[in-house]
Amino acid sequence: MRRAIAWVMVSILVLAGGYVYADAQDWVPGWFTAEPFDVPQAPFVTQEPVAVASPSGTDAVARIDTDAPRPSAAEVQALAEQVRADSRTGASTNISVVDYLDGTVYADVSAADPQVPASTTKLITVVAAVAELGADFTTTTTVAWVPRTRTLTLVAGGDVLLAADQGHHGDVDDAEDAAQGWAGLGDLADQVVEALADSLGEDVIVQIDDSDFPGPAWPAEWPQYAFDMGYAAPVTGLAVDGARLTDDNYAKRASDPSVHAGELFVEALEARGVAVDGEVTRASSPVADDARGREVASVDSAPLSEIARHLLSVSDNTVAEQVARVLAIEAGRKATPTGEAKAIIASLRELGVDVTGLELHDGAGYSERNQISPATMTSALLAARDEPALEGLLDWLPLAGLEGTVATRYEGLAPAGYWRAKTGSxxxxxSIAGVVVTADGRPLAVAILADGMPYGQEAPKAAFDDLLVALAECGCEG
Known part of the structure; x- marks a missing residue:
């Protein structure tokens, strides 16, 4: 039955323009090519093609059956305890499995004990930011003009996914690509030329102002290898394509993303006939709004919902940290790791999330001092379920067997098509956290975290996935 559902899903997604995550090398797992049978629709799949350029945000839960049979708590608890007892994991493995619809606890293996969460931290960051700011929230990048000094100032607003030239503004075939390049420096350059048409006969000076984001640009908790290997860039409130210097996902990053963006802005201006004098510089001191000059150009980022989809799908560290710092600013705090941690925890607490023992030192999950319990993870998923701004959360989480960091992990396994999750390592x-649908159609919020493990991910991942397979295949009515 599951093969048939997946086959239908793949056919629909191909017709809709292709929904396969790019890092999965543009091919669909073979499990989805089996011969179809006449079976009911899967909970996480819709039988109408989705308009991926402007998704509704509710497709993933549209078919969930609120009357689906519940699993046996005793059986699920036994399955969870087997994961901790497994030689591939150990005593530091803690698990929470609760009913996604009403919060009934099915498994608690030290679920309230905080531990190092790795990139599942991003799930917490997204829930807090969207709950506080709204799914439609955008940041604004501006350009100001001071005629006396003939200076254009590119002012950071928090968009680190700008295009080098013109943005697409949502006109894309694949929703997973929407956040990247939504707005562009070319858009700003066009507006500058239009606004200053009579003032551009002489050279102009270009500087950047990212003083709203005091940093540290590279969090003290982040390892140097993350920059060296292209896993993240310094976070300065302004960047083109996450400060990548090539098109590769893990490309070398600019050491100063703001100045790099300023240099690309100069290129966009010069391509439009504007003469620029000298090198791009950073404003020598924070520039007050009334001293920045007259605003002559502005662009808005992708909506926060699309940014959330992007960072959860590909586990984008730079974007996650930037979202956390924007949240801090909007909450009246400084855009620093300390400010963002306070803002995230305050937002979660107001949402009703159990934040007992929660400790954060970054928004992406690189810090080994972060402490999040599995119970906090599942509590956040349940709180998000009832928050209108977060109605699209399950769609933003990548679908096992098809999207993002779980695109190929569940090939040929029961969770493919039935498990939306954020991974961490x-x-x-x-670690892993998300929502899985049982064979009986019951959605379960699941969080599995293990720290203090030996080197290597394959063994603990396999043990975790044994539990998820068992849950996805579960017909174990209580």
């Missing part, structure tokens, strides 16, 4: 840390 650091040296000695393996």
């Amino acid at each position: 650091l040296t000695g840390v393996t």
Whole structure:
């Protein structure tokens, strides 16, 4: 039955323009090519093609059956305890499995004990930011003009996914690509030329102002290898394509993303006939709004919902940290790791999330001092379920067997098509959190975290996935 559902899903998605995550090398797992049978629709799949350029945000839960049979708590608890007892994991493995619809606890293996969460931290960051700011929230990048000094100032607003030239503004075939390049420096350059048509006969000076984001640009908790290997860039409130210097996902990053963006802005201006004098510089001191000059150009980022989809799908560290710092500013705090941590926890607490023992030092999950319990993870998923701004959360989480970091992990396994999840891994840390649908159609919020593990991810991942397979195949009515 599941093969048939997946086959239908693949056919629809191909017709809709292709929904396969780019890092999965543009091919669909073979499990989805089996011969179809006449079976009911799967909970996480719709039988109408989706308009991926402007998704509704509610497709993933549209078919969930609120009357679906519940699993046996005793059986699920036994399955969870087997994961901790497994030689591939250990005593530091903590698990929470609760009913996504009403919060009934089915498994609690030290679920309230905080531990290092790795990139599942991003799930917490997204829930807090969207709950506080709204799914439609955008940031604004501006350009100001001071005629006396003939200076154009590119002012950081928090968009680190700008295009080098013109943005697409949502006109894309694949929703997973929407956040990247939504707005562009070319858009700003066009507006500058239009606004200053009579003032551009002489050279202009270009500077950048990212003083709203005091940093540190590279969080003290982040390892140097993350920059060296292209896993993240310094976070300055202004960047083109996450400060990548080539088109590769893990490309070398600019050491100063703001100045790099300023240099690309100069290129966009010069391509439109504007003469620029000298090198791009950073404003020598924070520029007050009334001293920045007259605003002559502005662009808005992608909606926060699309940014959330992007960062959860590909586990974008730079974007996650930037979202956390924007949240801090909007909450009246400084855009620093300390400010963002306070803002995230305050937002979660107001949403009703159990924040007992929650400790954060970054918004992306690189810090080994972050502490989040599995119970907080599942509590956040349940709180998000009832928050209108977060109605699209399950769609933003990548679908096992098809999207993002779980695109190929569940090939041929029961969770493919039935499990939306955020993964996490650091040296000695393996984690995953999301919502899985049982064979009986019951959605379960699941969080599995293990720290203090030996080097390597394959063994603990396999143990975790044994539990998820069992849950996805579960017909274990209580």
